[in-house]
Amino acid sequence: METINSFVAKVQRRLNRFVAVGAFFTAALWGLSGMLITALAFVTRGHRVVLWWLPVSVIPAALIWLCLYLKRHYSYKRAASYADHHFGFKDALCSQLHFSGKTGGFYTLGRKQAESLCNIKLLNLIKEPFPRTKLILIMLLLSAVAALTVLDDSKTVRQAAENQKQLLRKTAIINEALKKELKDIVTRLTEPQQQQLENELLLQAINQLEKHDRLKAALKQYGNLENRISRLMQSSNLAEQERMLRRIARELMRDPLTRQLGRKLNSGNYQAAAAELMKNRLEKSSPDSKIAQNKFARLQRTTEKMHNATESDSPQCSIKNTLEKLKKSLQQAAEKRSQCSNGKCSQKSYNDNIDKMNSDLQKLAGQLGKLQAIKNYSKQLEKMRRLCSMAQAKCRQGGKLPTSRPGNEAGKGAGQKAGSAAEGNFDNQLASSMNNGFLTGLKGIINEGRSTSSIEEAACGGGAAKRHSRVIKHKFKRQFESFIKRDDIPPQLKSGVKEYFTTLHQPERSGE
Amino acid sequence: MKTITAVLESEKQIEQAVSTFKDTFNVLRSEISRFIVGQEDIIENVLTAVIAGGHVLLEGVPGLGKTALVNTVAQALNLDFKRIQFTPDLLPADLLGTNILLERNGSKEFVFQRGPVFTNVLLADEINRATPKTQSALLETMQEKTVTVANTTHRLDLPYFVLATQNPLEMDGTYPLPEAQLDRFFFKLQVKMPDHEHFADILERTTGLHTPEIKPVTDGGTVLEMGMTARQVPVAEPVRDFMIKLVLGTHPERETASAEVKQFVRYGASPRAAQTILLGARIRALLDGRFHVSREDVVAIAVPAMRHRLILSFEGQTEGISTDEIITDIIKAAR
Known part of the structure; x- marks a missing residue:
């Protein structure tokens, strides 16, 4: 039986060796296919093949080899069956393995017979066919992979990488500029203004700004910040209140007695208007004094006019509410004064009314002062919001940081020529950009300028553009042309806008 | 003898x-x-x-x-x-034999007259x-190798x-x-x-x-x-299993049966077929000078031993399928 066992074991070893080799070739084929796919994935995207990615395919290849080996490997019984079939032993070995332990008679004779068949020389007859096809395929795949690894990054990819680097630098500069700007804003604002600004939230948002090498992420970051600032600005409801105050100013300016206050309100100097208003503060004196009567009459008239101008406004408006209170206080004070004149009311009672009235007046002045503060920080916030907008615009600039071009300095009041800023002084550019005609022009009053339909009447670009970029360009061109036609725009600003567009269009003309 | x-x-x-x-x-x-x-x-x-x-x-x-x-x-x-x-008019008694009335020593008795x-x-x-x-x-003569006539069994x-x-x-x-x-x-x-x-x-x-x-x-x-x-002659388990697999492979009602068997066979081979195959395979092994039965012996015997034991379905008969073809396919599938 030992002869049989030894023979079968040798057959098994030989077969398993062939299985291992065969599985190796198959696994190598799969592994190289994986490498080729990996390499192609890099190359088709224009990237140079990252070499350390290639050995990654070895792991699945090794697993494939292991699976194939385990699946195909020969057990002892299977090896015996193979030998029986291969050498034509007619199940002699299989039968003897099954009969092991049984002796005598047919079993012994059968064993002797099977042992006589087990010739070691027969082992050489078990031959694994040379895997020529697989080997050729392996060589082909290997050559293909080697050829692909030689390829360098495509021009586009190199450009994209360069863009990423530049974007990284740009975002770093922009972040610094934004931080610096916020710091400036914070230091300039008074304590209550700072509280209104919610500067902690903004500081947090700005401190969280990161450098990005991906345009989308960078744009998203600045877009989010811009949205946050916009929301903050909208929450103060400044525009609505300013509109109301302008109506009040127009009303006041009609009367010579209140014209001074009206002018100050109209000019937007709410702090000065508050001071002017406080001049109407009544002293505790005899209600019959001439000065007191004049002052009272002027205050009553001013309050009446102001209140009349706010009739159409929302009852939730704080200034309107204060005006109503002041009006009531004045009416009560007037009644008291007439009662005092008739001796029906004491001086103390009248003085109490005067205090209440002065308090309401003080409150109104305070609200104007607060509005001034809001207006001030709103400007700062607007500046910051525009910084964010410009930061996005800068990020979009084709990946290249603008280079300094001598002789192309921006004109007075005009924006910097597109692509002419120098790297490193982004905050200066932004700062200067804040004062250019472009930004000033956008600072219109809602519903008080010319309607947008008039923009279409501009001379430039009569036809409809097909390309989206041209549509945008025409739109902007028309808007600015209509803008410079407006009468209320100072000529200096008009020339600035013209110059800006002239410089902006120069490269295009030269290109054409 | x-x-x-x-x-x-x-x-x-x-x-x-x-x-x-x-x-x-x-x-x-x-x-x-x-x-x-x-x-x-x-x-x-x-x-x-x-x-x-x-x-x-x-x-x-x-x-x-x-x-x-x-x-x-x-x-x-x-x-x-x-x-x-x-012939159609052949009677069982013509084959098996019959009791005939004979007179012996003055008495009459039925004596069994052996048939062919x-x-x-x-x-x-x-x-x-x-x-x-x-x-x-x-049937009786083939299976039991006896003949029973008039309640008397005669051994062949x-x-x-x-x-x-x-x-x-x-x-x-x-x-x-x-x-x-x-x-x-x-x-x-x-x-x-x-x-x-x-x-x-x-x-x-x-x-x-x-x-x-x-x-x-x-x-x-x-x-x-x-x-x-x-x-x-001894039979190893794998060979015996192979033989059983062949016989069971002819049964259309089994899940392991091939589509062909399910389609064309009505009844599969009986256990008697397995006995036949094993006996025949043993004889072939001895003729080949072997002391064990191989799958080759089983395969050689399978067709003549099973061809008359498979009953084809109507579809099988109309398609002209022979039982030999079905058995050959079963053998191929089993190997």
Whole structure:
């Protein structure tokens, strides 16, 4: 039986060796296919093949080899069956393995017979066919992979990488500029203004700004910040209140007695208007004094006019509410004064009314002062919001940081020529950009300028553009042309806008 | 007649028995081949069935030497031989025998008059021409090797073989063998037309002045002893499993059955088929000088042992599918 066992074991070893080799070739084929796919994935995207990615395919290849080996490997019984079939032993070995332990008679004779068949020389007859096809395929795949690894990054990819680097630098500069700007804003604002600004939230948002090498992420970051600032600005409801105050100013300016206050309100100097208003503060004196009567009459008239101008406004408006209170206080004070004149009311009672009235007046002045503060920080916030907008615009600039071009300095009041800023002084550019005609022009009053339909009447670009970029360009061109036609725009600003567009269009003309 | 040795224990005995087996078989084969030309496979299978104690159904068109083959086998085996020509009016009593009233010593008694089945080799010629009743009369003799008439069972002499023939062409006025009867046949052998070379040989040998004379080369005892020797050949489990797989593969109701079997087979082979295959495979192993049964032996026996045991479905019959094809496919699938 030992002869049989030894023979079968040798057959098994030989077969398993062939299985291992065969599985190796198959696994190598799969592994190289994986490498080729990996390499192609890099190359088709224009990237140079990252070499350390290639050995990654070895792991699945090794697993494939292991699976194939385990699946195909020969057990002892299977090896015996193979030998029986291969050498034509007619199940002699299989039968003897099954009969092991049984002796005598047919079993012994059968064993002797099977042992006589087990010739070691027969082992050489078990031959694994040379895997020529697989080997050729392996060589082909290997050559293909080697050829692909030689390829360098495509021009586009190199450009994209360069863009990423530049974007990284740009975002770093922009972040610094934004931080610096916020710091400036914070230091300039008074304590209550700072509280209104919610500067902690903004500081947090700005401190969280990161450098990005991906345009989308960078744009998203600045877009989010811009949205946050916009929301903050909208929450103060400044525009609505300013509109109301302008109506009040127009009303006041009609009367010579209140014209001074009206002018100050109209000019937007709410702090000065508050001071002017406080001049109407009544002293505790005899209600019959001439000065007191004049002052009272002027205050009553001013309050009446102001209140009349706010009739159409929302009852939730704080200034309107204060005006109503002041009006009531004045009416009560007037009644008291007439009662005092008739001796029906004491001086103390009248003085109490005067205090209440002065308090309401003080409150109104305070609200104007607060509005001034809001207006001030709103400007700062607007500046910051525009910084964010410009930061996005800068990020979009084709990946290249603008280079300094001598002789192309921006004109007075005009924006910097597109692509002419120098790297490193982004905050200066932004700062200067804040004062250019472009930004000033956008600072219109809602519903008080010319309607947008008039923009279409501009001379430039009569036809409809097909390309989206041209549509945008025409739109902007028309808007600015209509803008410079407006009468209320100072000529200096008009020339600035013209110059800006002239410089902006120069490269295009030269290109054409 | 020689005494039959029961179990062969010593290696020497076995070697001698196997040697005798092979020699006897070869002598028988060569002796029969002197008269029957071009039917080597048929001869070998008939002898295998005879040694295994089984019965053979020979199917073939008239004139192919079926009756001659049986006659020659009986002569070579030196056994008693009887031939019955089956006809529709043949009665069971014509086969088995009957009790007749005889007067002996002044008294009358029924005496059993033996029929032609009381022989060693019975040639049931054109068995499908007899009525099912008469065909069924052979069942007991084939299975139990006894005849029961009038409540008395008469044992047949051993060895006892039925070698039946049937003509597949002339179906008018025939009675197809019932399944139970068919299952009793060890093999169903299809006698084919000899090829050109063998045809010439047949003509030469049968139309001259000297026809070959068959000599008896063995006897019934030796045949039985050969059968006993064959039954002792061991079978390994994988080979046995392979054989069972083949037989079970013919059953359409089993999940493992092939689509072909499910479509064309109505009933699969019975366990008797497995017994037949195993016995036949053992004999073939000995003939090959092996002391174990191999899958090759099983495969060689499977077709003649199962072809008459499979019952085709209506679809199978209309499609003209042969049971041989189905069995061959099952073998291919099982290997």
